Amino acid sequence: MGASMQVVSDKYKERRKKQIPHTTSRKGMVRLAEEMKIESGDPSEVTRLKVWVKSRTKKDGTPVNTNAAEKIRKAAELVGSDAPTDTTNPEEDHLSQLLGPDNPGRLRAMGRGMSKTKLACFQVKTKCMTDMQEKQIQLVKKVHELEDEISRMKNQRHEAEIGENSAARSVNKRAHPKCVLVDWSGSDDNIGEGRILSSDPDDIVNDCRLGPTDLKVLVETATKPDAFLWRPATKMFTIEEAVGQIIAWPTSKCVLVDKELNIEDIAPTGLRTNSLNKCKLLDLSTDEVIVAEGRWQTQEPTALVNGLPLGPKAVKVFVDSVQIPETFIWRPTIEMTYLEDCLMDFVSWPVNKVVFENPTTTTGQKSPLQKSASTDRPSSSKSSDETKSAATEVKAASTVSKSPATGSESPIEDAGVQSSPIKKNLPNPQSPLRKSQRLNPIVSKENKKCKLMDITGKKRVVAEGRWATNDPAQKVHFVPLGLDAVKVWVDIVKVSDALVWRPSEEIAIMEDALGTVIAWPEDKVIMS
Secondary structure (H helix, E strand, O other): OOHHHHHHHHHHHHHHHHOOOOOOOOOHHHHHHHHHHHHOOOHHHOOHHHHHHHHOEOOOOOEOOHHHHHHHHHHHHHHHOOOOOOOOOOOOOHHHHHHOOOOOOOOOOOOOOOOHHHHHHHHHHHHHHHHHHHHHHHHHHHHHHHHHHHHHHHHHHOOOOOOOOEOOOOOOOOOOOEEEEEOOOOOOOEEEEEEEEEOOOOOEEOOEEOOOOEEEEEEEEEOOOOOEEEEEEOOEEEOOOOOOEEEEEEHHHEEEOOOOOOHHHOOOOOOOOOHHHEEEEEOOOOOOOEEEEEEEEEOOOOOEEOOEEOOOOEEEEEEEEEOOOOOEOOOOOOOOOEHHHHOOOEEEEEHHHEEEOOOEOOOOOEOHHHHHHHHOOOHHHHHHHHOOOHHHHHHHHHOOOEOOOOOOEOHHHHOOOOOOHHHHHOOOOOOHHHHHHHHOOOOOOOOOEEEEEOOOOOOOEEEEEEEEEOOOOOEEOOEEOOOOEEEEEEEEEOOOOOEOOOOOOOOOEHHHHOOOEEEEEHHHEEEO
């Protein structure tokens, strides 16, 4: 061996003497560090220096060689000194101070392939994962708290004193006006009495929204026990079963017992569409321009419109559509000046500026214009009626005039206008009964296409479908259909957010009813 090679050999021998071998064998530094973190109470206390010292110590606790013993002694002195220990920078930690800087591209006691760049990435990832885990623990805790709160609220709702649809003991009877419930199916019979609690469309009744056309009523007594409810619920179909419960009832079918309180003060937005009370409003300056369309309600002078009495020669009208929005109204207020401000609200209008589509309703009731005309009848006409023979008067009095459609007594007879008994027995040529006999033969409607009109009074088609049945005994979603109702298959939805007639937990708007059957008022179903 030459002299030059001997120098190289001595150099490497000296290096080997300074090496400090580890005792981890095939386990490696990474697995050793993980085991130390598991055994330690605080994983953050496991540093590079502790892992290095552990890897240079035998099972019996002695260092692997004298060099390791010297370094371990210095490491103990370094840890016990005032040097900072909380740094995560590998260039400033205790191991770098003990053994000197790491070689480029590697880090001691961190496993094979670990560099400063990789370590920085792992530290960011670990920090993000730790933050996410802490947030997840907090969210899970909040979810458990909310579940406990909901459970507590449900338990309170089942108590007898505080029930959403039960007769609460705390109902203030003075604050809630008393009303008479009129049968909605068309008989106009008084079926019960109750108290109006609210007219807020967003109120909940039987787990469904109240809606804009109904009132929230607490039923106190039932005079017609078998009358079917407007919105039947589970195990509650008739008015007798609803005594002591809170139900929804049509605004137009609630008659206030307190005459000083007007229904407008409770539900100014709720009127059901009725083709018999439609009217048109004429411009105040001319009779040739129609400015709006709506439905007249009353001509009673004491009725309130926007907080003011209606007065004589005036009509209270609910405005459905406006043709000329900038029309100045008859009696403006701070909130209402033009007709566009009165849309879907009440307005007072002169009776001589209102055109009534049905001067006499099918029930024999006069429109306000007819009432005004009969009131202003000349005295000569009145005296001529008085000159009729006594025999004719007795015969007319003994025969009660009946309306062809409903059989109710005609108010025209009460006004003193006598008609021939023969004419009374003949059906009105314009009555719906006569038209149906002549033009509409009885045809099965089963599976026929039909259109569903909006129940809130708007003139629009909300859906299309097929007529299934109008048998009152048939059930729709486990609830009997009832009178004046139709079971309809919904094939096409025109207005997705339109309210359904009888909402349930699964079906609240028309969009939910697509592809299933629903109940719909028979007068709101138009055959295609």
